[in-house]
Amino acid sequence: xxxxxxxxxxxxxxxxxxxxxxxxxxxxxxxxxxxxxxxxxxxxxxxxxxxxxxxxxxxxxxxxxxxxxxxxxxxxxxxxxxxxxxxxxxxxxxxxxxxxxxxxxxxxxxxxxxxxxxxxxxxxxxxxxxxxxxxxxxxxxxxxxxxxxxxxxxxxxxxxxxxxxxxxxxxxxxxxxxxxxxxxxxxxxxxxxxxxxxxxxxxxxxxxxxxxxxxxxxxxxxxxxxxxxxxxxxxxxxxxxxxxxxxxxxxxxxxxxxxxxxxxxxxxxxxxxxxxxxxxxxxxxxxxxxxxxxxxxxxxxxxxxxxxxxxxxxxxxxx
Amino acid sequence: xxxxxxxxxxxxxxxxxxxxxxxxxxxxxxxxxxxxxxxxxxxxxxxxxxxxxxxxxxxxxxxxxxxxxxxxxxxxxxxxxxxxxxxxxxxxxxxxxxxxxxxxxxxxxxxxxxxxxxxxxxxxxxxxxxxxxxxxxxxxxxxxxxxxxxxxxxxxxxxxxxxxxxxxxxxxxxxxxxxxxxxxxxxxxxxxxxxxxxxxxxxxxxxxxxxxxxxxxxxxxxxxxxxxxxxxxxxxxxxxxxxxxxxxxxxxxxxxxxxxxxxxxxxxxxxxxxxxxxxxxxxxxxxxxxxxxxxxxxxxxxxxxxxxxxxxxxxxxxxxxxx
Numbered sequence: 219x220x221x222x223x224x225x226x227x228x229x230x231x232x233x234x235x236x237x238x239x240x241x242x243x244x245x246x247x248x249x250x251x252x253x254x255x256x257x258x259x260x261x262x263x264x265x266x267x268x269x270x271x272x273x274x275x276x277x278x279x280x281x282x283x284x285x286x287x288x289x290x291x292x293x294x295x296x297x298x299x300x301x302x303x304x305x306x307x308x309x310x311x312x313x314x315x316x317x318x319x320x321x322x323x324x325x326x327x328x329x330x331x332x333x334x335x336x337x338x339x340x341x342x343x344x345x346x347x348x349x350x351x352x353x354x355x356x357x358x359x360x361x362x363x364x365x366x367x368x369x370x371x372x373x374x375x376x377x378x379x380x381x382x383x384x385x386x387x388x389x390x391x392x393x394x395x396x397x398x399x400x401x402x403x404x405x406x407x408x409x410x411x412x413x414x415x416x417x418x419x420x421x422x423x424x425x426x427x428x429x430x431x432x433x434x435x436x437x438x439x440x441x442x443x444x445x446x447x448x449x450x451x452x453x454x455x456x457x458x459x460x461x462x463x464x465x466x467x468x469x470x471x472x473x474x475x476x477x478x479x480x481x482x483x484x485x486x487x488x489x490x491x492x493x494x495x496x497x498x499x500x501x502x503x504x505x506x507x508x509x510x511x512x513x514x515x516x517x518x519x520x521x522x523x524x525x526x527x528x529x530x531x532x533x534x535x536x537x
Numbered sequence: 538x539x540x541x542x543x544x545x546x547x548x549x550x551x552x553x554x555x556x557x558x559x560x561x562x563x564x565x566x567x568x569x570x571x572x573x574x575x576x577x578x579x580x581x582x583x584x585x586x587x588x589x590x591x592x593x594x595x596x597x598x599x600x601x602x603x604x605x606x607x608x609x610x611x612x613x614x615x616x617x618x619x620x621x622x623x624x625x626x627x628x629x630x631x632x633x634x635x636x637x638x639x640x641x642x643x644x645x646x647x648x649x650x651x652x653x654x655x656x657x658x659x660x661x662x663x664x665x666x667x668x669x670x671x672x673x674x675x676x677x678x679x680x681x682x683x684x685x686x687x688x689x690x691x692x693x694x695x696x697x698x699x700x701x702x703x704x705x706x707x708x709x710x711x712x713x714x715x716x717x718x719x720x721x722x723x724x725x726x727x728x729x730x731x732x733x734x735x736x737x738x739x740x741x742x743x744x745x746x747x748x749x750x751x752x753x754x755x756x757x758x759x760x761x762x763x764x765x766x767x768x769x770x771x772x773x774x775x776x777x778x779x780x781x782x783x784x785x786x787x788x789x790x791x792x793x794x795x796x797x798x799x800x801x802x803x804x805x806x807x808x809x810x811x812x813x814x815x816x817x818x819x820x821x822x823x824x825x826x827x828x829x830x831x832x833x834x835x836x837x838x839x840x841x842x843x844x845x846x847x848x849x850x851x852x853x854x855x856x857x858x859x860x
Contacts, residue, residue: 273762297768305765312763317756320775321856331774332764367855383764 219289220391220423221247221270226283228262228269230276237495239265241447242283244522247391250417252424254438254455256431256470258492262447263427264313267393270425271310272300287391306336309384313396315376319368325352326364329383336387351382354419355412374405381412385420392422398433410437431474435459443467446493446503453527463529465508502531545847549840556836557829561603564825565595575823576619593619610830620822626830629815634834636712637811640803641795643726644733649788652738653777656745656784661772663750671742678739687732687806694728710808729807733800737791744787748780755779781853789846796842797835 228240240262247253255263268274269281272292285292287308292300312318319328329351330344339347345364352360355378368376377397384392394413398406410433417424426437434441434455441458443451443466451464462468469488475481490507493499499506501516508515514532522530564572573590574581581589590596594605609616610627618624655675659668694704707728713721752758753776761771801813812831819827851857 271763273759275762301765301767303765305763310760310763312756312760314756318760320757320761320779322778322854323774324855331766335764335766335770369856380760383760 219246220249220251220287221245221425222284222286223266223270224284224286226266226269226281226285228265228274228279228281231278231280232496234496239447239495240269243444243447243449245442245449245452247423247425249390250421250423252413252417252426252437252439254434254441255425255427255444256429256434256441257444258429260446260492260495261444263429263444264395266444267310267395267425267427271304271308271393272297273304273310302336305332305389306387307389308391308393309387309389311377311380311384311392311394311397314400315373315380315397316400318380319376321368323367324364325366325368325371325379329379329386332383333386347386348382351386352379354385354416355379355382356408357382373401374408377401377405377409378412381409381416385416385422388420389422392416392424393427394424395427396429397426399428399430406433413437431470443470446498447495448503448530449522450504450531451529452522457527461527463527464504464531465510465533466504467529469509545844549837549844552840553833553836557607557833558603560829560832561606562599564823564828565602566599571595572619572823572825606826606829609826610833616826616830618824618827620824620827626826629827630812630830630834633811633815635715636809637796637798637800637804637813639712639715639722639726640729640733640809640811641792641800643730644737644800645788645792645795647730648734648737648741651734652741652745653784655738655742656749656780657772657777659742659746660749660753660776661768668746672746675739675742678735679743681735682802683732683736684802684806686735687729687803690728690732691806712809712811729803729809732806733795733803741784741787745780745784748783749776752776752779778853782850785846785849785853789842789849793839793842796838798831 223246224244226240226243227238229236229238231237243262243266245253255267257263265274270285270287270292272295274281281293283293287303292303319325323331326345326348329348330341333339333344333347334341337344348364349360352363357363357375357378363371363375363379368379371379377400381397397413398409401409413424413426414437416422426433428434438455440454441452442449443458443464445466451458451462451467453461458467459471462471466488469486472486473488475485488507493503493506501514501519502508502511503519505511505515510533512532518532520530520532522528573586573593573595576593577586577589594602597605606616614625614627616626618626655671659671662668691710694707695710698704699707706724708721708725711725713725715722749772753772758771758775761775766775796812798811798813798816800811801817803809804811804813805817812834815827816831816835818824819831
């Protein structure tokens with residue numbers, strides 16, 4: 219077991235009161251496994267993984283629960299200890315490659331900086347390693363790319379540079395926060411291939427955050443669907459795509475345009491919009507948008523339950 | 538590269554030409570600004586006025602007057618004062634340049650170093666008592682007028698506490714040439730440097746703090762944290778480095794203006810006969826040749842300072858290098 223998150227709660231103190239961005243999220247991650255985390259914007263996918271990385275720096279945030287990395291508790295770990303893990307054993311790829319790199323340093327410099335932050339090696343050796351890494355993420359001309367500044371590279375190339383940086387210390391756990399969202403479809407495919415290949419070569423476990431069900435269906439071993447700060451369904455990729463249980467998961471899958479057969483005139487959409495975390499509806503947070511909600515959904519809040527394939531829905535529990 | 542420098546140089550010449558024409562026109566061609574009347578003095582008879590006008594060449598066409606003046610400043614260098622006839626203007630300006638440069642360079646080093654330290658410390662300890670204290674001190678520095686601060690400094694170091702151990706080293710007011718007496722040069726300038734720098738330390742410290750805090754919100758700072766870098770390194774190599782651009786912009790403007798004569802008040806308070814003092818005296822007497830010469834000198838420095846700033850930009854921000 220690489221990562222084991224139990225009952226993670228993240229809340230922010232705001233002027234309008236306490237906002238619970240993450241409410242009791244639990245999940246496990248095995249070695250070299252790819253976990254897809256799906257959900258709309260604001261569902262808490264990014265915040266939960268930032269909590270794992272110890273990257274929530276907001277002084278108004280409070281984190282409860284347990285995050286165990288290789289059996290070691292990360293919540294409450296002193297910043298210095300956490301820093302030793304971060305970038306070294308746990309690495310992260312961010313959503314927008316346009317802004318994720320410091321504009322005033324070269325790609326090579328920035329990757330070498332990370333290597334030298336964790337390993338005691340010479341500048342020349344670090345640079346040689348950078349060149350290897352850039353070649354590994356398919357830079358056509360790695361030696362030349364090292365002396366490039368971020369603005370001189372295309373979005374896809376920048377994302378490759380960010381990935382090379384994340385891989386520089388051979389992380390056991392890689393957190394990818396929507397790494398393909400800001401990219402063209404063809405570039406996306408290249409990046410997904412890369413993630414798959416790296417899982418094979420580096421044996422890293424990957425948490426892949428996305429709102430794109432298509433990406434999940436291609437990449438993930440297991441999937442976790444989030445809504446309003448909670449996990450509403452989890453299961454293996456097969457289970458989730460062939461037998462979606464939660465109405466939200468079904469609605470998400472329903473909004474993917476079919477590849478074959480007659481094209482629908484309009485794609486089915488989920489009515490309404492995600493609830494404000496300040497004013498969550500009573501009972502099930504998805505209730506007001508749910509096509510099959512009934513009385514128990516208002517009075518109680520469904521639990522996810524146990525088992526590999528589980529959904530937080532009274533209808534499912536009833537069936 | 539060479540082309541860019543030449544183009545920049547051409548722009549500088551063009552700006553200086555524009556400034557010289559405008560200044561010339563203000564003093565010679567605006568209604569009511571009759572230099573002959575000022576030189577002849579109050580209640581001068583029309584005959585005297587006419588004589589002065591002919592004598593100084595004010596009866597010739599404007600462009601001839603302009604060309605003559607420029608020739609005398611830049612080519613022959615024998616432009617003489619209208620007020621104090623026979624006093625050569627160009628050497629007078631040359632003599633006061635080292636005074637102003639010594640004052641402004643020293644103060645600039647002081648304010649850049651101190652304000653960078655203050656900006657970093659305040660940004661790193663944001664919202665703490667230390668940050669608040671530094672920002673309050675900065676505001677205090679900005680609020681104190683330099684002539685008042687200078688007089689207070691003089692009062693303390695030259696008179697009230699001059700005999701105490703703390704200030705007995707302070708030499709009397711005035712400027713000493715660096716080549717004659719380096720130690721005296723340094724000692725006489727310490728108090729003026731501090732006085733001039735305090736205002737800018739306040740401004741620059743606050744500006745830098747704000748810029749650093751703003752860049753700490755950027756995505757690449759989160760990347761830097763995810764890399765496992767120390768907070769110090771993130772602050773210095775990523776946040777500060779990207780914040781310096783605003784700082785340099787401000788510096789170019791202020792430095793150019795100060796070298797061009799804006800250090801006047803400091804110069805007057807400390808009895809330093811620099812460019813500011815020279816321009817001020819020339820304006821009092823409407824000494825046109827002197828005004829033209831000092832303005833040309835000032836515009837040259839403002840333009841050079843801006844060119845240097847543009848160059849530093851390119852060093853600081855690789856995004857500006859390709860074009």
